[in-house]
Structure formats: C-alpha cells, structure tokens
Amino acid sequence: MTNIVLFGKPGAGKGTQAEFLKEKYKLTHISTGDVFRFNLKNDTELGKQARVFMDAGDLVPDELTTKMLIDEVNKHPEANGILFDGYPRTLSQAVALDGFLTSIGSKVAATIALEAEDELLVQRLLERGKTSGRIDDQDEEKIRNRYQEYNEKTAPLMDYYQAQGKFFAVNGIGTIAEITQRVSAVIDNL
C-alpha cells in the first residue's frame, strides 16, 4: 500500500491535485473536509457536532476527526493506497494515523507539501468562496483564523514527518499540470 499525505495550507490546492493523482496512481482519495461537508449537508450526527467548528474556521476536535477518518479508511479494504487530504492536521492526529496504519500492517510512504504564500492563498479562497457556497471561504476573518489554526497546530507536523525522512515540499505555484508533475516526481522516486 502506498499511502500519501497531501499537506498544505488552506487553499494550497490539495483537493485539485488529489483529483489527478488518484487517477494516475490508482489511489483512494479521502478528504476529511469533503467527508465533513457531506455530513453537514445531510445533517447527520457527525455533521451536527462538526458544524460549529467548521463554520468558524476552527479545527474539529481530534477525537471526532480521527474516528471519522478510521471509519473512512475501513470502508476501502481493497485500496491500493490512500491519498490523505486534510488529515492529519495536528500532532495527535499524526500519531493516531501512524498507530492505525501500523495496526493494519501499513504506513505513510510520504508527506508531500504544496507550498505558497499566505496572501496568494487568501485571495484564492475568497475567490472560491464566491461560488463554492462554503461559509468558511466567504469571510476574511474566518480564513485568517484557519491560517492561525494551521500555523499553531498543523505546521509542527512538518518536523514530525521530516524526522521520519518522509517530508517533501513542492512549489505549489504554477499551472495545475506543472504541480501534478512536481508531485509525481516525488511519488515516482519513492
């Protein structure tokens, strides 16, 4: 199983790249943001619990997120490999993911970060907010809060994966195809 973690700030293009990479490498794409939004839309119990955090641009608590993630992975026992998009976002989630993958005889092969500056990303999100209907993309203050969450809770994961020799950063600015190319070069070298 080749499990890849796609890493990057909000708006870095993880979801866009995932669409191409999952086809190219026959991976199962799990986006925690998409799963949460599906639950919000369908007003499930999980959706009810996650809504207040998501709408404010806060991270959903680890326990809830990790349980949901493990349930998602378990839905795909036949997977060739999983493309994790939006998980892990905290150290506790990264440790939980390692523990879970070890328990099923697997591991994270690489964490690939899409890099771009905050100012460019905030503009991208505001643009996306005009059409996506996502409440968390429509208000600059909520967007800034997501960056604060990222800087405080998610950025430390770079060191975590670097210490395991699994962290790769690629330039996230360019055409979609150029960036797919850069990420592919990392995967092809694993």
Ligand SMILES: Nc1ncnc2c1ncn2[C@@H]1O[C@H](COP(=O)(O)OP(=O)(O)O)[C@@H](O)[C@H]1O
């Ligand atoms: N791993 C996670 N841990 C906690 N909350 C999460 C996680 N993944 C997604 N969420 C919640 O869903 C929201 C949207 O996720 P996503 O679409 O991946 O965001 P973004 O576009 O900001 O990268 C996050 O702001 C957060 O509230």
